[in-house]
Amino acid sequence: MKKSEEKTSPYQNRIELLQGTLDMLILQTLQWGTQHGYGISQAIRTRSGEILQVETGSLYPALHRLERQGWVRSEWKLTESNQRAKYYRITPTGKKQLASDHGRWQQMVEAIGAIMGGQLEQGEP
Amino acid sequence: MIWWRIFARRRADLDEEIEAHLRMAVRDRVERGESREQARAAVAKEFGNVPLVKDVTRATWGWESLERMAQDLKYAFRRLIKSPGFTIAAVATLALGIGANTAIFELLDAVLLQSLPVKNPQQLAQVRVVDMDKARGGVFSGYPVVTNLIWEKMREDHQGFSAIAAWRDTQFSRDSGGDARFVNGLWVSGDFFKVLGVSAIQGRVFTADDDRRGCGLPGAVISYGFWQQEFGGAPALGRKLILNDKPVEVIGVTPASFFGVDVGHSFDVAVPVCSQPFLERRNLLDSSTKWWLSVIGRLDPAWSVQLVAAHLGTTSPGIFESTLRPEYPVESVRDYLAMKLTAEPSAAGVSMLRDTYSDPLKFLLGISALVLLITCANLASLMLARTSAREREMAVRLAIGSGRSRLIWQVLSESLMLSLAGASGGAVLARVLSRGLVTYLNAKDNPVALDFKLDWRLFAFLLAASAVACLLFGLAPALRASRTAPGAVMKSGGHGMTADRGRLGLRGVLVVSQMALSLVLLFSALLFTQSLRNLLTEDPGFHTDGVLIAGLDFTRLQIPPERRGAFQRELLDRMRAIPGVDSAADTNVVPLSGVGWGNTVWIDGHDSTQRENSNFSAVSQDYFKTLSIPILAGRDFNNRDTPQSPRVAIVNEALIKKLGLGPNPIGMRFRREATPSSPEEVNEIVGVVIDTKYRSIRRSAGADCLSRLVTGQGRGELNACPRPVEIADGCN
Numbered sequence: 001m002k003k004s005e006e007k008t009s010p011y012q013n014r015i016e017l018l019q020g021t022l023d024m025l026i027l028q029t030l031q032w033g034t035q036h037g038y039g040i041s042q043a044i045r046t047r048s049g050e051i052l053q054v055e056t057g058s059l060y061p062a063l064h065r066l067e068r069q070g071w072v073r074s075e076w077k078l079t080e081s082n083q084r085a086k087y088y089r090i091t092p093t094g095k096k097q098l099a100s101d102h103g104r105w106q107q108m109v110e111a112i113g114a115i116m117g118g119q120l121e122q123g124e125p
Numbered sequence: 126m127i128w129w130r131i132f133a134r135r136r137a138d139l140d141e142e143i144e145a146h147l148r149m150a151v152r153d154r155v156e157r158g159e160s161r162e163q164a165r166a167a168v169a170k171e172f173g174n175v176p177l178v179k180d181v182t183r184a185t186w187g188w189e190s191l192e193r194m195a196q197d198l199k200y201a202f203r204r205l206i207k208s209p210g211f212t213i214a215a216v217a218t219l220a221l222g223i224g225a226n227t228a229i230f231e232l233l234d235a236v237l238l239q240s241l242p243v244k245n246p247q248q249l250a251q252v253r254v255v256d257m258d259k260a261r262g263g264v265f266s267g268y269p270v271v272t273n274l275i276w277e278k279m280r281e282d283h284q285g286f287s288a289i290a291a292w293r294d295t296q297f298s299r300d301s302g303g304d305a306r307f308v309n310g311l312w313v314s315g316d317f318f319k320v321l322g323v324s325a326i327q328g329r330v331f332t333a334d335d336d337r338r339g340c341g342l343p344g345a346v347i348s349y350g351f352w353q354q355e356f357g358g359a360p361a362l363g364r365k366l367i368l369n370d371k372p373v374e375v376i377g378v379t380p381a382s383f384f385g386v387d388v389g390h391s392f393d394v395a396v397p398v399c400s401q402p403f404l405e406r407r408n409l410l411d412s413s414t415k416w417w418l419s420v421i422g423r424l425d426p427a428w429s430v431q432l433v434a435a436h437l438g439t440t441s442p443g444i445f446e447s448t449l450r451p452e453y454p455v456e457s458v459r460d461y462l463a464m465k466l467t468a469e470p471s472a473a474g475v476s477m478l479r480d481t482y483s484d485p486l487k488f489l490l491g492i493s494a495l496v497l498l499i500t501c502a503n504l505a506s507l508m509l510a511r512t513s514a515r516e517r518e519m520a521v522r523l524a525i526g527s528g529r530s531r532l533i534w535q536v537l538s539e540s541l542m543l544s545l546a547g548a549s550g551g552a553v554l555a556r557v558l559s560r561g562l563v564t565y566l567n568a569k570d571n572p573v574a575l576d577f578k579l580d581w582r583l584f585a586f587l588l589a590a591s592a593v594a595c596l597l598f599g600l601a602p603a604l605r606a607s608r609t610a611p612g613a614v615m616k617s618g619g620h621g622m623t624a625d626r627g628r629l630g631l632r633g634v635l636v637v638s639q640m641a642l643s644l645v646l647l648f649s650a651l652l653f654t655q656s657l658r659n660l661l662t663e664d665p666g667f668h669t670d671g672v673l674i675a676g677l678d679f680t681r682l683q684i685p686p687e688r689r690g691a692f693q694r695e696l697l698d699r700m701r702a703i704p705g706v707d708s709a710a711d712t713n714v715v716p717l718s719g720v721g722w723g724n725t726v727w728i729d730g731h732d733s734t735q736r737e738n739s740n741f742s743a744v745s746q747d748y749f750k751t752l753s754i755p756i757l758a759g760r761d762f763n764n765r766d767t768p769q770s771p772r773v774a775i776v777n778e779a780l781i782k783k784l785g786l787g788p789n790p791i792g793m794r795f796r797r798e799a800t801p802s803s804p805e806e807v808n809e810i811v812g813v814v815i816d817t818k819y820r821s822i823r824r825s826a827g828a829d830c831l832s833r834l835v836t837g838q839g840r841g842e843l844n845a846c847p848r849p850v851e852i853a854d855g856c857n
Contacts, residue, residue, distance in 0.1 A: 038146040042153075056172050060143070060182040068185065081152065085145040086138070 022054065022062050023071075024105060027090055027098040030072060036085040037063060063088060071097050129195075132188060139179055147172060193531070194538070201539040211511060212543070215504055219547025222500035224554030225493040230586055231559045233490055245322065245423075250286070250430050251471040252279065252420035252437065259460040261453065261798075262414025263722070266293065268387075270416040271466075273398070273409055274448035279420060280314070282440070285433035285468075286422035290317040291398060293417050294387055299394075300367040308351070310368070311385060311395040312418070318346070318379075320423050321386070327352075328362045328377035331397055338410065340399040342368075344376035348385075351393035352378045368394065369404045386421060386471075413450040413461075421471055430470050437466040454798050456725065456736070488653075495646050501593075502639040508540060509635070533604065544592070666817030667716065667752035674715055690768070697745060710748035714741070717818055728784055729794035729807055736798070737783050740819045749775075749814060759791045759812030775812035786810075 029035060029043045040063075041054045066072045071094030077087045090098070147168055154164035172178070183192065205212045253269035254260065264270060271279075276291045283289040291314040296307045315336030324330060325346065335343045345366055352361050361375045373396065384391040398418065402408040409415040424433060445462050453461060519532060684692050693711060700709040714722055727736040746762045749755075759775070766773055774795075781790050790810050799805040 038149045057178045057181055060178055061185045064182050065185040083145060086142045
């Protein structure tokens with residue numbers, strides 16, 4: 001995964017994605033239905049409350065990589081506004097991958113939370 | 126190129142995908158109330174560098190290196206197109222280098238490397254008489270030969286060989302309705318095709334049953350080439366051929382790949398050995414003095430060639446003893462009984478071409494390899510000069526982050542393209558050159574048919590040659606170019622760094638090696654020219670300019686023996702009457718043709734044990750005049766020399782010395798041993814000529830050359846040889 005090296009984000013209140021989480025987010029987004037690249041980036045933005053933004057320079061390589069790994073599949077379809085767009089759909093193996101990613105993420109959050117929470121407790125009078 | 130199309134489609138796909146993304150983003154913003162221009166600018170800013178996004182996306186396909194290679198090749202191609210002078214020079218140099226190499230290799234391959242197109246050729250061995258010089262009588266080929274009697278003995282008992290066969294190439298006159306021509310014939314024993322493992326593609330080949338004494342003419346097996354040429358590939362089985370005025374039925378056709386066992390000469394028609402007396406006037410089957418059959422056998426798996434050779438050595442006395450006939454010259458019987466047979470490997474067939482040309486061909490290949498090396502050095506310095514001119518460009522590329530390997534690959538791809546172009550040019554050139562070489566080897570009556578094929582070996586050779594060339598002249602400049610420190614080049618203010626001391630190293634090495642190689646080449650060329658000059662100026666003792674040789678076969682005219690002399694005399698007289706013909710003569714041995722006739726001679730009155738070998742030619746009046754051979758003493762033959770008059774002979778100086786005849790040999794007599802066709806006879810010397818070359822220009826001048834007259838009386842010898850009588854007439 002390519003990490004964006006841009007230092008100044010156009011939206012100050014947005015944060016960069018944590019490395020390794022983009023694949024999971026894409027797969028999670030596709031759980032809710034087939035979607036094209038633009039749709040995926042919009043979905044991640046709205047769902048995160050306008051906080052997470054996906055760099056296109058990361059999104060498309062990620063999509064193509066996921067497709068190559070067989071976790072998503074793509075086909076050309078028409079949008080509601082009658083435009084041709086490439087739609088991605090999650091595959092059964094993709095779903096398995098998502099489950100394992102999710103599990104690992106959960107562990108990570110708990111572990112980090114435990115450390116950070118412990119520090120906070122210690123610091124309180 | 127399928128993958129390339131897939132790749133192009135995927136690229137277009139990606140372009141469209143991103144296009145759609147941008148359109149949708151703009152649309153969303155416009156719907157939210159932004160102006161179209163604002164929306165576009167914002168989207169562009171948000172999306173970032175479009176080509177970069179495409180690049181990194183494509184990188185995930187895993188085709189990056191391929192894509193890069195294609196880019197480099199395209200770039201190299203553009204650069205080469207931009208400097209046509211350099212490109213043409215480089216490609217032409219390379220094409221010449223590779224072309225010459227390949228042409229020689231093709232020839233070498235056809236003559237030396239290719240095995241016979243038969244089954245398991247490495248099991249084949251040929252049988253040879255160890256000391257053939259002692260053999261008396263007629264030797265019909267330059268190849269190892271035995272008499273039919275010896276062959277039949279070997280056929281009876283061929284221990285060590287699982288099967289054994291005999292063959293002889295010959296010529297048949299062939300009547301094809303109107304014009305008579307010669308076809309290349311082959312006498313073969315019944316098992317010939319079985320031994321070689323060649324089966325017919327149509328009809329059948331001979332079996333042992335076809336080859337029995339008194340068989341008449343049971344049929345003919347024709348070659349694929351002859352089938353195509355004569356019958357246009359139409360069904361040939363059962364069709365009649367007229368060979369030497371005898372009709373024969375075609376019973377089979379051999380595969381296209383089979384040319385016989387004599388590399389360089391293909392055959393048209395094969396007939397069984399037993400039909401020889403039927404097709405030719407003279408019966409060779411029961412003679413112990415007609416050496417005409419070559420024997421080839423397939424080794425028994427349990428035996429090696431050495432074992433077979435040793436075995437033949439022990440059985441030889443028996444074989445020779447049982448094949449001796451009373452006709453054999455009495456003086457030579459002891460030599461005959463002492464002769465030995467041996468065996469030698471024959472996997473690649475037998476070939477005069479190979480014997481004659483293998484060393485020159487190897488030498489030529491070495492020379493052209495040197496030329497290729499020089500070619501490479503040349504190209505390397507050309508490339509080097511070119512790369513030097515590009516140093517600034519390289520420096521800039523390095524400065525903005527181009528990888529070293531990428532730069533090397535770019536320069537390499539340029540040389541790769543050059544060598545590919547050179548190799549294809551070379552392939553075309555090689556075809557032309559090898560044809561030319563064969564034409565050079567070709568003689569009219571002796572067409573050289575070589576099996577040139579663009580097989581994998583040749584292709585591998587070509588490819589290897591060009592790959593080596595490519596590496597040699599591409600890598601060095603590429604490495605050098607990438608080693609340049611960008612800053613240094615920039616600072617040098619536009620001047621290349623080639624003048625630098627440190628850089629002289631590579632160029633110096635190139636120049637020195639070029640010089641060294643060129644010197645070697647120059648010396649070899651000088652040596653080569655020297656020996657060529659030697660051969661050209663080698664005095665055969667006669668003048669070949671303006672001499673025309675015609676081979677005639679009188680058999681069809683059915684002239685009775687007593688009329689033949691007169692007929693030949695008349696023929697010569699009519700030839701002399703043709704405007705432009707200075708003189709004409711006939712001989713049964715054309716000098717330097719490889720044909721020879723030898724007998725022993727001794728001084729009349731001396732003991733026959735003091736005899737010497739001598740070459741003989743039966744020639745007519747004017748033979749010496751026609752070939753401009755000076756008569757040193759005495760006279761030429763004339764019309765008063767007839768079969769009834771005492772036998773006369775003209776001898777050369779070497780024979781006089783050999784027999785010790787003294788300063789004035791005219792009028793002296795010598796005896797010639799008895800031969801199967803004539804008794805011992807006395808000859809009177811009537812003339813002396815200078816020494817001339819007899820069988821080959823390479824052998825030392827006929828140390829014992831003697832020309833004996835039969836002055837156009839057409840005695841036995843003239844028509845006796847299976848080859849047509851040769852007539853030499855000088856035209857100016």
